[in-house]
Amino acid sequence: MRRKLVVGNWKMNGSLAGNEALLSGIAAGTGAAGADCAVCAPAPYLAQCQVALSGGAVGLGAQDVSAQAAGAFTGEVSAAMLAEFGCRYAIVGHSERRAMHAESNELVANKAVAALAAGITPIVCVGETLAQREAGQTQQVVSAQLDAVLALLGEGDVAHIVVAYEPVWAIGTGKTATPEMAQEVHAQLRAQLKQTNAVAADTVQILYGGSMKPENAKELMAQPDIDGGLIGGAALKAADFLAIIHAAN
Numbered sequence: 001m002r003r004k005l006v007v008g009n010w011k012m013n014g015s016l017a018g019n020e021a022l023l024s025g026i027a028a029g030t031g032a033a034g035a036d037c038a039v040c041a042p043a044p045y046l047a048q049c050q051v052a053l054s055g056g057a058v059g060l061g062a063q064d065v066s067a068q069a070a071g072a073f074t075g076e077v078s079a080a081m082l083a084e085f086g087c088r089y090a091i092v093g094h095s096e097r098r099a100m101h102a103e104s105n106e107l108v109a110n111k112a113v114a115a116l117a118a119g120i121t122p123i124v125c126v127g128e129t130l131a132q133r134e135a136g137q138t139q140q141v142v143s144a145q146l147d148a149v150l151a152l153l154g155e156g157d158v159a160h161i162v163v164a165y166e167p168v169w170a171i172g173t174g175k176t177a178t179p180e181m182a183q184e185v186h187a188q189l190r191a192q193l194k195q196t197n198a199v200a201a202d203t204v205q206i207l208y209g210g211s212m213k214p215e216n217a218k219e220l221m222a223q224p225d226i227d228g229g230l231i232g233g234a235a236l237k238a239a240d241f242l243a244i245i246h247a248a249n
């Protein structure tokens, strides 16, 4: 049985005071949670989050990581730096970065490799746009995105990644993929993982992201290949985030 994993992606939101309240609200409610959970905070707040979450059940992650190890890469943050601040996870290839920062499948794959080398679990995001879905290209798009990552990983690395299916048209729009639509893609992704490592593929957590909220979380996570959620808007309110974590039990 795979454990469920619920990860909050705060995106470019937060403040020292706001984070403190949110983190203490989350920490206070996760005691009996049967699912794993984590928050991916903006880089300047990682130190604050590390202190606030230390010793508790909520893990810490970053929203991006450099593919480079060190050097003249202004503005970039390396995986080793994230590891120093206790990051267990780093999101790579979020659709907002693919779209707004022109991140290619190859760059995303190199970021996943850099994270793994520092002992950080990459949360590899894949997902199609509305135009791609309407053109019947969903499977082709997400499989090319995942393939680029798998091509760079050793067989033994597969067990150490998390995959997140985030249909672009469902992000921040209030539109959610139906549980059946999401399950269909998740099953395809797992079949693809199996081609690289049949044993590890059964243990990889595949998260759904895109307007997941307390009202739809249980039904989505009841699908056999939906192992949790990557949550945007609803992760900014402790009560909503906690409701999703508890829906995963």
Ligand SMILES: O=C(CO)COP(=O)(O)O
Pocket (backbone or CB within 6 Å): 009, 094, 166, 170, 171, 172, 173, 174, 209, 210, 211, 212, 230, 231, 232, 233, 234
């Ligand atoms: O992009 C997302 C998480 O990475 C999903 O965002 P929303 O939950 O706000 O749709």
